[in-house]
Amino acid sequence: MRFLVVGAGSWGTAFTRVLLDRGHEVVLACHTAEQAQTIASTGWNPHYLQHVDLSAVEAVPLAAAPGDVDVVVAAVPSRAFGAVVEALPGNAPVLSLAKGLDPETGERLSTRVQGRSVAVLSGPNMAEEIAEGLPTAAVIASEDGYLAGQLQHALNSTLFRVYVNPDLVGVELCAAAKNVIALAAGGVDGLRLGDNAKASIIARGLAEMARLGEAAGARPETFAGLAGIGDLVVTCWSRHGRNRHAGELIAQGLTPDQAVAEIGQTVEGLTTAPILRDLSHRLDVELPITEGVCAILSGQSLGELVGGLMGREPTEE
Numbered sequence: 001m002r003f004l005v006v007g008a009g010s011w012g013t014a015f016t017r018v019l020l021d022r023g024h025e026v027v028l029a030c031h032t033a034e035q036a037q038t039i040a041s042t043g044w045n046p047h048y049l050q051h052v053d054l055s056a057v058e059a060v061p062l063a064a065a066p067g068d069v070d071v072v073v074a075a076v077p078s079r080a081f082g083a084v085v086e087a088l089p090g091n092a093p094v095l096s097l098a099k100g101l102d103p104e105t106g107e108r109l110s111t112r113v114q115g116r117s118v119a120v121l122s123g124p125n126m127a128e129e130i131a132e133g134l135p136t137a138a139v140i141a142s143e144d145g146y147l148a149g150q151l152q153h154a155l156n157s158t159l160f161r162v163y164v165n166p167d168l169v170g171v172e173l174c175a176a177a178k179n180v181i182a183l184a185a186g187g188v189d190g191l192r193l194g195d196n197a198k199a200s201i202i203a204r205g206l207a208e209m210a211r212l213g214e215a216a217g218a219r220p221e222t223f224a225g226l227a228g229i230g231d232l233v234v235t236c237w238s239r240h241g242r243n244r245h246a247g248e249l250i251a252q253g254l255t256p257d258q259a260v261a262e263i264g265q266t267v268e269g270l271t272t273a274p275i276l277r278d279l280s281h282r283l284d285v286e287l288p289i290t291e292g293v294c295a296i297l298s299g300q301s302l303g304e305l306v307g308g309l310m311g312r313e314p315t316e317e
Helices: 010-021 033-042 078-086 127-131 145-155 168-191 195-216 220-224 226-237 242-251 256-263 268-283 288-297 302-310
Strands: 002-006 025-030 058-061 071-074 094-096 118-122 136-142 160-165
Touching: 002 010, 010 025, 010 071, 010 127, 025 033, 033 058, 071 078, 078 268, 118 145, 118 168, 118 226, 136 145, 136 168, 136 226, 145 160, 168 195, 168 220, 168 226, 168 242, 168 268, 168 288, 195 220, 195 226, 195 268, 195 288, 220 226, 226 242, 242 256, 242 268, 268 288
Parallel strands: 002 025, 002 071, 025 058, 071 094, 094 118, 136 160
Antiparallel strands: 118 136
16 A cells, blocks of 8 residues: 655654555655655664664655545644644544644544545554554554554554554544643652552542543443543653653653753654543533643642642542
């Protein structure tokens, strides 16, 4: 198949390698003409995962992205997703790798895809490990069963095992909410509160995700799968997790902007947290960890937040 991958960040670069290893033709649309020119002339990404061989890729600026492809892979930040998909040429289906909510509408990102089929890929998929050829599993969700099956067949391998899930709502909400919980887990790391506290944050974070999903019409089993607990655990614990790292840096005294500058890449949880909070208010769902993260981002001390969470009235689990 012929794929257009939009976005040459770390995840777009690693996923391009997955496609190449499966024998597909890949056009990589870059944010800048300079990045595209460097990849085209050297076969290496100058900014991300510089050890990944991209010599078989056709690299072009985003403005020159072709429309004659079988699938468009959107590997862009949530804040850019809507504008990117609206400007895509052709009518090929979209496979979203983005993990967040739409800042303009407060809705799931797939709702911004109009006039073409859409699928979402999620799971415990740290780009750095995938680029190194380490094994993982992922889930593809779509309301278009044929598209999901086609993508599963195109992507599945002994290193990248792919499952299909019809629960598009649940998979997208998991992908967005887990980044916010990871910020809190990173805060636990930054304060050196221990593994017990971190595991507690992860478990209660999963409960938050499931409550939100239930209110939005998602399937409960999705939260016990790859997009739910699988992605949540790796995002909260991996040394590669940007959201976890950002939470750790903020707990150590950096501002959110300083943390992003230190990491040097997009930290989706910082964008998603207030949008997720507002969504929970619309659905009348209580998300105390998410509310706490938003309070920290608004200037509350992390020590006060921990005391507030631990001092809440005990309830049934």
